[in-house]
Amino acid sequence: MKKPVRLSLTKQIANEIEIKIESKSWPIGTKIPTESQLAKQFEVSRNTIREALQSLIQVGVLEARPGDGTYVLASGKFEANMYHQLSLAKAEEVIEARCFLEKNLAYLAAQNRTANDLAIIKNAWQVRLENQADLERLVETDGAFHLEIARAAHNSVLFELYQAMTSYIYQVLLSKLTDEGYHNAELSNKLHEELIQAIIDQDSHLSESLAAKIITL
Amino acid sequence: MKKPVRLSLTKQIANEIEIKIESKSWPIGTKIPTESQLAKQFEVSRNTIREALQSLIQVGVLEARPGDGTYVLASGKFEANMYHQLSLAKAEEVIEARCFLEKNLAYLAAQNRTANDLAIIKNAWQVRLENQADLERLVETDGAFHLEIARAAHNSVLFELYQAMTSYIYQVLLSKLTDEGYHNAELSNKLHEELIQAIIDQDSHLSESLAAKIITL
DNA sequence: ATCCATTTGTGCGTATGTATC
């Protein structure tokens, strides 16, 4: 079971590019250098570059637009894969699945949160409070807040699932709020603060039910 | 935004191969034809075949062994991806995530099951009862039983996740039972039958808690 | 134990098509 120390040029390059993407050196939406430029840069043929890019395009991390350039689509393989899978399902099923995840993560967060998690969560909540004016910023910071709760659950599997799912759902959420408006601000804020308190108190069941209420607002 | 009239040879071939795999024409473990043979068969260059294979290797559906051949690893992209993701996580986290899924699917199954679902579930239970003697068969038929409950939940997102996760967990389960033995047969059977009844009665909460108990046996 | 045919891995060069600006 010895593993090869040598990596093919293609894989080396694919890895380096993936690192640039995951580390946000090339954020989502970035137009990356042309194949020829990359070929010069890495001192290989354009063909080799193509194979590397192809492998990332195949899994949905990159998107090539003929006559234009190559763009970053997602920040990781798992996220890209979930995107594809979720797009095949009905929207209501995705939302249902996400509701269950959110509830369970709140439960686990109350159980497993550390003092450090609490500080991060409180901070994320402050940020969210300061950005209630702009809808787009609100959705963004609210997402960040809930993501921190998910992280405090300390379960990497559920966390990855949640992360992939929410980034997919964001667009739906934003357009929904834009249409319907955001009128439950006080109730929402109250529930959020109760949720934080429940997590502080490590009251798992209360956290779970509060999370459920927040979602169905 | 009109694009998709013509599919590239590479993608056509990748699709055809994927179909052979998903349809079990080439089951897991199969050694598929050599690149040269496929090239002749599809009347394209070996390079084109390689690109198609490469795309499936990349997502973990195929595995190439230099000097030997190319083998089927998983029966679908999503399954392959979950495999990879789960292998990075701690075992306890995987189990925790699976518990969460099992509970929620039982809840939803009680809510959404149709008469037809019930018939299938009852049948799967009978099959499981008839195969208690052989441990390997027991794990297999028990898995099939729970899979039918998952299906009855009528949520494709959670169902796909569950399916991918259980196929990963099977090996662990089997080895655990082989080591520890299977001594809780009566209790297990009793709980399973109560679960079926709860689903018949559409008692979501009871189903959920019974599912939780069954897992922690 | 050695050799050898087979099979995949790697890399390059080239040609042509097509989309965008």
Added chain:
DNA sequence: CGATACATACGCACAAATGGA
């Protein structure tokens, strides 16, 4: 229209690993 840039596809050559004679 033309320049640019990606898309597709083929052919070739050699390297490296494997399995079997």
